[in-house]
Amino acid sequence: MELERVLVVDPVDGEYTANVRISGTKIEAIARIGGEFNSIAMPGFVDTHSHGAVGINCMTMNTGDLQKWERFAETHGVTSLIPTTVSADSNEMKRVADLVSNYVSERPRTAVRGVHYEGPYINPKKKGAQNPSAIRPATIKELRSVLSDIVVLITMAPEIEGFLEVLPEIFKHEIIVSIGHTDATYSQIKEAYESGCGRMTHFPNGMNVLHHREIGCVGAGFLLPMKLEMIVDGIHTAPEFVQMVHKIRGSEAIILVTDSLDATGLSDGMYDLGGLKVEVKGSTATLEDGTLAGSTLTMERAANNFHRWTDCSLQELAKVTSYNALQNLGIPNRGRFKEGFVADLVLLNRKLEVEETILAGQSVFKAREGQG
Template identity: 50%
Template sequence: MRFENVLVVDPIDGEFVGRVKIEGNVISKVERITGTMEYEGIIMPGFVDPHTHGSVGVDALSMNEKGLRKWEEFLYSQGVTYFLPTTMSSTPSAVLSAARTVKDYLDDNPETSVGGVHYEGPYLSLKRKGAQNPELIRRINLEEIEETLIEPVRLITIAPELERFSQAQDLIQKRNITVSLGHTDASFDDMERAYNQGCDRITHFPNGMNTLHHRDLGCVGAVLSLPFSVEMIMDGIHSLPGFVKLVYDIKGASKIMIVTDTIDATAMPDGEYELGGQKVILKNGRPRLEDGTIAAAVLVFSEAVRNFKTFTNCSLKELARVSSFNALSSLKIEDRGRLSRGYKADLVLLNEDLQVKQTVLGGRTVFKY
């Protein structure tokens, strides 16, 4: 496979007109074309969504392999070549069932965009629960963590102020699983302690955490002043465009990861859905619990990418970082996320308006418009 006369966008080398050659499932050559600024399409590393609870009627906690395939194929249309099905706070048996479904799927599908599982909860702050089910949020149980950390788990969101957090963080990190801080009412000191112990990642910043005050820096102050990397839901609702721009100006593109936080109602009609055992009402494209709480999102990833570009006026090189490279780096994945020789051939071809025209997974076209 070969792409000729395209604008190559790499998160490290930047933007240039060139050609990309693929052999097997890897990029074999990237060449610059000199003497021209004209090109036919923009090629970037495939998009990465490490925080998504579902789409097209499929939910991470209740899915089977058929549903997971449907979800994966939908995400190809959005340029996504790597994602983590994300569970809500639930019982040990429920999250284990989701993880086992993913494990079986990975065993049956060696070339897939499914990268593993993200456990969002259940060890979270009740005060900052957001749309998490309060009946299923609980104290840290180290034995339960040991039981549920099976092979496909790649990422766990947890609140750092909870008793036994340090032991849990150490246990999780020793399994080479990434810890992310979220749904937390932590103090600045709690956040700093977690950072110093090796956690440098924040779940859907600034949602689900206490806010900044000039006499109490709290979570938001810690995130802005320490070198944390942050997920951000790029729908203009969870964070207004001006706040996204503020975070971009303070932390820079190297510390931001676009996520969708989507639920099963994504790409579905208005109606009633479920999230973590709670009823969700989707009306006019906005999902809410019965009490009015925002219930995650129905944002598609390609729109999130376009939104970030609009909100920040970032470069395409920076866009490649926030949509792919940074999230992979946070998961310690080093063989994809770049347009460079030897990297896995996970690519997305876009038009000038950043609409997805073609998605390539492991050197194979999986979507074409």
């Protein structure tokens, strides 16, 4: 496969016009040529926090559902997808993990990279749209039953019972612990950070706010060198807040996610999230009491919003949509325009609309003529 006259956007080397040759699953050669370009070529988008889309719910899906969900994500430029659970009992958690593990093992080429457990080891005071009946303390016994090689992320609250005790068990599996759904003090988050937790889930949603006498979770996100997941839909975070985080922490700190629900890509209506009723109106998803309940965001729209709101460079955009997440997960051979790297790429037009998605060297989505 040859990509001719594309604006290569690499998160490390920057932007330049080039011809790119792909052989098999990998980038074989990059020839810089200068001059005008036809399309923008970026590393494929990475969504590490998604509960579903097009009617598929992570907690109830089967193999066919996951394949449909993956295809939908690819139409929006995603080449790495991490299905994300909600707080549930251990059998439900294991069911999802086993399904995803089998799915990945049966497919030599897939965008699915693992599972993210969002809960149940969180603070019920900051449950958001999580089912309170499923929230509980963390125990080594339970974690040994639900952890496996397919689990790559766990969202936990550092103030809950058993948090520090179970960290070694989690880290033994090389799983990232992300701090979220928490009412922790700054000192508790700092202790968690110093214990190896370097990430925050959908910052600053599901967390206490900044106060000048106790800077809490939001203050920790600004002060500590942690990676910050962000849902940039204009609902979970105001454009001005996104701009402020970018200005203070820089593009190196931010990981864009969708936190998408099964309603993503569908019409308004009533949906389910871990046994809770969710109403979708326009782009907003809420519980019956008005609590925000995930989003209907796509990574394509998230990239567009972030670029527009922050006026960031395309190089920065490649960091927040792909490179930072892959680096955080310890995936070293994707997310760059570099010889020998896996060719997970997205081609965009000048409006940053997806024209084509390339997964491991194969075109898996191409916009119809007149679309993009």
